[in-house]
Structures are given as structure tokens and as C-alpha cells.
Amino acid sequence: MTATIPSDKDRVIIFDTTLRDGEQCPGATMTFEEKLEVASLLDAMGVDVIEAGFPIASDGDFAAVHEIAKRAKNAVICGLSRAGAKDIDRCAEAIRPAKQGRIHTFLSTSPVHMKYKLQMDAEQVYQLVISAVTRARNHTDNVEWSSEDGTRTEFDFLCKCVEAAIKAGATTINIPDTVGYSVPEEYYDLFKRVRENVPNSDKAVFSVHCHDDLGMAVANSLAGIRGGARQIECTVNGIGERAGNTALEEVVMAMRVRNDKLPFWNKIDTTMLTRASKVVSAATSFPVQYNKAIVGRNAFAHESGIHQDGMLKNAETYEIMRPESVGVKQTSLVMGKHSGRHAFVHKLEEMGYKLGQNQLEDAFVRFKALADRKKEIYDEDIEALVDQEIAQSHDRIKLLSLTVIAGTHGPQRATMKLDVEGQTKIEEAEGNGPVDAVFNCIKALVPHVAKLELYQVHAVTQGTDAQAEVSVRLAHEGRSMTARAADPDTLVASAKAYLSALNKIVMKRERDLPVAEAAAS
Ligand SMILES: CC(=O)SCCNC(=O)CCNC(=O)[C@H](O)C(C)(C)COP(=O)(O)OP(=O)(O)OC[C@H]1O[C@@H](n2cnc3c(N)ncnc32)[C@H](O)[C@@H]1OP(=O)(O)O
Numbered sequence: 453m454t455a456t457i458p459s460d461k462d463r464v465i466i467f468d469t470t471l472r473d474g475e476q477c478p479g480a481t482m483t484f485e486e487k488l489e490v491a492s493l494l495d496a497m498g499v500d501v502i503e504a505g506f507p508i509a510s511d512g513d514f515a516a517v518h519e520i521a522k523r524a525k526n527a528v529i530c531g532l533s534r535a536g537a538k539d540i541d542r543c544a545e546a547i548r549p550a551k552q553g554r555i556h557t558f559l560s561t562s563p564v565h566m567k568y569k570l571q572m573d574a575e576q577v578y579q580l581v582i583s584a585v586t587r588a589r590n591h592t593d594n595v596e597w598s599s600e601d602g603t604r605t606e607f608d609f610l611c612k613c614v615e616a617a618i619k620a621g622a623t624t625i626n627i628p629d630t631v632g633y634s635v636p637e638e639y640y641d642l643f644k645r646v647r648e649n650v651p652n653s654d655k656a657v658f659s660v661h662c663h664d665d666l667g668m669a670v671a672n673s674l675a676g677i678r679g680g681a682r683q684i685e686c687t688v689n690g691i692g693e694r695a696g697n698t699a700l701e702e703v704v705m706a707m708r709v710r711n712d713k714l715p716f717w718n719k720i721d722t723t724m725l726t727r728a729s730k731v732v733s734a735a736t737s738f739p740v741q742y743n744k745a746i747v748g749r750n751a752f753a754h755e756s757g758i759h760q761d762g763m764l765k766n767a768e769t770y771e772i773m774r775p776e777s778v779g780v781k782q783t784s785l786v787m788g789k790h791s792g793r794h795a796f797v798h799k800l801e802e803m804g805y806k807l808g809q810n811q812l813e814d815a816f817v818r819f820k821a822l823a824d825r826k827k828e829i830y831d832e833d834i835e836a837l838v839d840q841e842i843a844q845s846h847d848r849i850k851l852l853s854l855t856v857i858a859g860t861h862g863p864q865r866a867t868m869k870l871d872v873e874g875q876t877k878i879e880e881a882e883g884n885g886p887v888d889a890v891f892n893c894i895k896a897l898v899p900h901v902a903k904l905e906l907y908q909v910h911a912v913t914q915g916t917d918a919q920a921e922v923s924v925r926l927a928h929e930g931r932s933m934t935a936r937a938a939d940p941d942t943l944v945a946s947a948k949a950y951l952s953a954l955n956k957i958v959m960k961r962e963r964d965l966p967v968a969e970a971a972a973s
């Protein structure tokens with residue numbers, strides 16, 4: 453097999469605008485320190501161009517761009533500016549310390565933007581494109597020009613502006629889908645046609661910049677690359693104006709995983725993607741949706757039994773990339789109501805349990821019952837459940853059912869059904885509180901002289917649906933018997949814990965006496 457050497461013509465420049473377009477979305481403002489942290493991570497991750505801010509916007513934005521420009525080791529540091537002298541000069545000053553700096557100047561070219569927003573005619577816009585790029589070019593030879601609202605721009609006018617911008621010295625031409633309006637075929641076509649129609653198009657790198665208003669930012673970006681663009685403007689976690697920008701982690705992994713259909717490459721160290729996502733989420737306080745591609749908490753998690761079984765047999769059954777490739781330690785098989793026996797056994801083995809077939813079957817039935825009632829099943833839940841299963845397998849007294857009436861109007865009343873050595877017994881009792889009623893039921897069903905020494909309740913995990921773990925200590929014949937039981941219902945856990953302690957007493961004596969006598973003695 454011959455290894456394919458990636459060629460420069462297929463190299464895609466990753467232009468990250470998390471700190472500029474990303475920060476533009478309401479609520480995502482980052483502090484100076486947070487911006488430095490994000491920039492340093494992007495630089496280390498292999499991002500080619502970091503758009504660090506919009507220097508004319510505020511002194512804070514200027515300072516952040518300036519400091520990032522000083523610190524960047526590898527990336528080109530870029531600042532955004534409108535098409536005016538003041539903006540461009542301020543931007544040039546901000547990026548000055550960078551080893552490699554870029555001025556990114558933009559101007560709207562669509563009829564609606566020109567008429568209503570800029571209140572300029574096409575000729576004025578055309579002249580302003582030339583003067584802005586020329587001014588930027590006087591500061592640096594790395595100039596990007598964007599035709600804002602490019603996808604709603606009249607085609608001939610777009611080509612005319614692009615040609616003029618390149619002639620004036622722009623080295624990168626960005627045609628943004630500013631309002632997320634385009635569809636992949638159309639965006640592909642746009643780049644193909646602009647590059648074919650603009651005579652000097654070979655003198656610039658073309659760039660895509662997509663918004664996700666119709667959920668097509670990633671698909672559109674990749675279509676633009678197929679159409680000849682070689683720079684993708686994107687943000688970590690896809691944050692940005694309105695519905696956001698193209699998600700960096702998604703385009704990067706799409707090109708890695710589907711290189712057969714998208715034969716392009718980039719320099720990103722993909723093992724840093726998850727960390728970048730977490731850092732940006734923390735800096736912006738924007739949570740990452742659980743099912744977000746690549747970096748969502750469920751991106752490598754499986755709860756359904758059929759999927760878990762497949763994953764245990766071969767990871768390729770349900771995963772198209774390895775979690776390690778994006779910096780996630782390992783696939784997680786989440787135990788829940790959709791899990792099956794294969795995953796349950798695997799989980800038990802991981803936790804160090806080896807159960808016999810019958811015990812396993814019982815534990816699985818109880819696990820399913822618990823999962824039906826509880827949103828998240830933690831390892832501690834399974835531990836409590838299996839420990840109980842093991843402890844109860846030899847029990848002489850078993851709880852069959854329990855109903856308790858509690859509330860503000862006492863006395864509280866419990867109805868309990870027990871299996872006592874194979875015999876079903878039912879009793880009803882009142883008490884001073886529901887727990888007392890439950891324990892009185894037990895005393896009525898299995899009369900005994902053991903005294904309750906301790907009763908304690910803990911939550912196994914957090915949340916109002918957490919299992920309650922109850923400890924009970926009974927004093928009998930000068931010795932204490934302690935037992936624990938867990939259940940999402942505190943009263944059921946209380947009954948089970950009491951019965952478990954009682955069972956221990958009974959077991960001690962059962963070789964000599966029948967159960968009722970043993971308990972009564
Ligand atoms: C598609 C995009 O993402 S574009 C980038 C959007 N990002 C931002 O706007 C964030 C930073 N912005 C800001 O801090 C402020 O808007 C500033 C500092 C840039 C300007 O503030 P102000 O001077 O108060 O103007 P304001 O924001 O109210 O209006 C924008 C002005 O810029 C003009 N303008 C808009 N785009 C451009 C452009 N590319 N080139 C020149 N002028 C432009 C508008 O026509 C309007 O001009 P007017 O004042 O003559 O009507």
C-alpha cells in the first residue's frame with residue numbers, strides 16, 4: 453500500500469473566529485484573561501488564523517487582540533475592521549506585535565444591506581472596497597476582504613468587487629453566508645462560478661464563513677471547500693451570531709473521518725478538541741448541548757442495550773471515530789432503562805462482581821425496575837442493588853409488598869405482605885409516623901424480642917430520585933446485628949433493612965429452630 457502525501461492544494465486553512473464572531477452572540481462576552489486562555493489553546497491546537505477581536509469595538513477588545521498578537525507562537529493573528537480608515541488603522545495597531553498579523557476588512561454587497569444599512573449605492577460600495585483594501589494593504593501584506601451578505605449579493609456585482617479587492621491587494625477573499633440562507637449545492641456553485649469568472653481569482657485564497665440559521669453551516673462550509681475555497685471560518689462549539697457559526701470540531705472531524713469523500717487536510721491536533729470545547733464553554737458560560745456532534749457529553753455514550761452489546765463486540769458497530777481521537781478517554785456505556793444483559797454483566801465485571809446465573813437474573817430484573825423509576829443509574833446504585841441481592845439470596849423472610857399511608861393526618865398506617873419461609877402473610881399496623889407503622893407491621897408478622905438500636909437514612913447519590921440507603925441495628929441476646937438496604941422509596945428501604953437485620957438473627961438460629969420460634973425467642 454502506498455501512503456498518500458497530502459498536497460498543498462488540498463490544504464484547508466482553519467480560521468477560528470470564536471473570539472470575534474463567537475463572542476458576538478448575546479451572553480458570550482469573555483474577559484481579557486479568558487480570551488488569552490482560549491487563544492493560547494487555539495494556537496497550541498494548530499489553528500492557522502485566530503481572529504482575536506474587533507479592535508475598534510472597545511479598548512478591551514483592542515487590548516485583547518494586542519496581547520494575543522504578542523503571545524501567539526504559530527498562528528496568524530487577525531483583527532476585524534469596517535471599511536473605514538479609523539477602523540483599519542486601529543486594527544493595524546492592535547495586530548502590530550504579531551509575528552504574522554492579518555487585517556480583515558469587510559463591506560456589505562447585497563442590495564438589502566447596501567440600500568438600508570449602508571445607505572450607499574453600488575458604485576460607492578465598489579469604491580469603498582478598493583480604498584479599504586488599499587489602506588489595509590499599506591499596513592500589512594496579509595489582508596482579507598469579506599463581502600458581507602455575499603450569498604444574497606447579485607452575482608456580477610460580487611465578481612466585480614472580488615476582482616477589485618484582489619487587485620487592491622487582498623490575499624484572502626471571504627464570501628460569507630452572513631444570514632445562514634444558503635444551501636450546500638448553491639454555495640458550492642457560488643465558489644466554483646466566482647473563481648471561474650473572476651480573472652485574478654488565482655491570486656487569492658477563497659474562504660467560507662457560514663451561519664447556522666437553517667442548520668446547514670457545516671454542510672455549506674464543506675460544499676464551499678469542494679467548490680474551491682481553502683479557508684474555513686469557524687468557532688469552537690459553533691458559537692456565534694444568532695444560531696451560531698460553523699463548528700470547528702465538526703468540519704475538522706468531517707474532513708478526517710470522511711477523507712474519502714472530502715479529500716482535504718488541516719493541521720488541527722484533534723485530540724485537543726474536547727478540551728477546547730470545555731474551555732470555551734467555561735469562558736462563555738454557554739453549556740454544550742448533550743447531543744452535540746464530537747464534543748457533546750453523549751457523543752461517545754451508549755445506553756441502549758442493542759448498541760451496548762454491539763459496542764462490546766466491536767466498537768465499529770456504532771462509532772465512526774474513536775473517542776481518543778478527539779480527546780475523550782473512552783466510550784461510556786451508560787446504565788439505564790434501555791440497557792441489556794450484556795452491558796449489565798460487563799458493568800458488574802468492571803465493578804468486580806461475579807454472580808451466578810440466578811442471582812444475575814434477579815439482579816437484572818431489579819436493575820430494570822430501578823431504572824424505570826430513576827433517571828440516572830450510578831455505579832453506587834448498582835453496588836447497593838447487587839450487595840442486597842447477594843445478602844438476600846438466603847433470606848428466610850422476604851418483603852413481597854408494602855403500602856403506607858402517610859401525611860398530615862395521623863395515625864400513619866402500613867399494610868405489608870411477607871413471605872415467611874414460603875408462607876405468605878399479610879398484616880396492617882398503625883404507627884407514630886410511617887417508619888414506625890412499617891416496623892410495627894414487621895413486629896406483628898414476625899413477633900420477636902430484638903430491640904431497635906439504630907435507624908439511619910442516607911442518599912446513595914444526589915437528586916430527589918436518589919436511592920435511600922437505610923441502616924438498621926437490632927440488639928438481640930446481647931449482640932447487635934446491623935443491616936443495610938437501598939431503594940428509591942425510603943420506607944421500602946427501611947422495611948428491607950429491618951428485615952435484613954432480622955434475617956441475620958434468624959439465620960444464626962435457623963439450624964436449631966423453626967423460623968417463627970427463632971425470631972420470637
Ligand atoms: C456580519 C458581522 O458580524 S459584522 C460585525 C458585527 N460586529 C459588531 O458590530 C461588534 C462590534 N461593534 C461595535 O462595537 C460597534 O457597532 C462599532 C464600534 C463597530 C460601531 O459603533 P457606532 O459607531 O456606534 O455605530 P453603530 O454600531 O450604531 O452603527 C454601525 C455603523 O457602521 C456602518 N457600517 C456597518 N458595516 C460597515 C462596514 N463594513 N464598513 C463601513 N461602515 C459600516 C453602518 O452603516 C453604521 O453607520 P452609520 O453610523 O453611518 O449609520
Ligand SMILES: CC(C)C(=O)C(=O)O
Nearest residue numbers: 558598600601628630
Ligand atoms: C464580518 C463577516 C465576515 C461576518 O461575520 C459575516 O458576514 O457573517
Ligand SMILES: [Mg+2]
Nearest residue numbers: 473630661693
Ligand atoms: Mg459572521
